[in-house]
Amino acid sequence: MRVKLEDTIDLKKIADSGQCFRWKEVADSRFRVCAFGRVRYLTQEGEKSFTIDCDQEEYQTIWKDYLDIDTDYDGIIASIDRADDFLTRAGQAGRGIRILRQDPLETLITFIISQRKNIPAIKSCVEKLCHACGSFLGNYDGEEIYSFPDLMGLSALSCQKCGGDCCTYKRAGLDSCSLGYRMPYIQDTVSRLIMNPSLIEYLDQLDDKALYEELLGFKGVGKKVANCTALFGFHRLDFFPIDVWIKRVIDQEYGGRFDHTLYSPFAGVIQQYMFYYYRQTH
Secondary structure, eight states: OEEEOSSOOOHHHHHTSSSOSSEEEEETTEEEEEETTEEEEEEEEETTEEEESSOHHHIIIIIHHHTTTTSOHHHHHHTSOTTOHHHHHHHHHTTTOOOOOOOHHHHHHHHHHTTTOOHHHHHHHHHHHHHHHSOEEEEETTEEEEOOOOHHHHHTOOOGGGTOSSOHHHHTTOSOOOOTTHHHHHHHHHHHHHHOTTHHHHHHHSOHHHHHHHHHTSTTOOHHHHHHIIIIISOOTTOOOOOHHHHHHHHHHHTTOOOGGGGTTOHHHHHHHHHHHHHHHO
């Protein structure tokens, strides 16, 4: 079906924005997206339109919310202080990026994986994890695609280096997990969630400050991962993750200080414009 919007959307910029790891450009302006146990193809049609291979009901109940269609991103760009030359350019360059409403469990696990890895390496690790303990969804573009594993699937992860009786990855025909020190972090997180199945729902009800503190309580979750999980997994748009790219922006463009609270409650959107623009130009 074809979707026409009043606001700008740019699928390629979303795919390149560092917030999601299961988007793949399979042809010019055409993206394979795996989320919520489904595989769908989104194709850019114009600045404010795209197609998606699902019916109207599925789009309305799943993908419209996932793509955050109802948020006025052009309005956020219009709010940028025009005296801030860098941020004005970043906003225009990033026009069309949207903060996806991703599954909180998937986001927490994938950003634990993301530590000290570049985006291609993160994507590779995430696909291996899905292959090892997700559900088979079918063959797409010559690849076997698996869903992101649920808690029960993740609880079956076994690593001999972490005291397990076998390697889940080798059992699945994979050479390795490439997770290293992150594996026990994932296992600890999964164990905590298994013991409290309603914990994700509980976290979702907390205010921003309490959510952040709770996320820091997960083993291996530091400030950056907590901020990313809150922004991308719980859709708290005021969180402002600082990674190496954003630190460079703040140091080189703002003399070491940037007051992101000036753009509350959409500081996280501003962060995405900074991140995208700086990576594209450096």
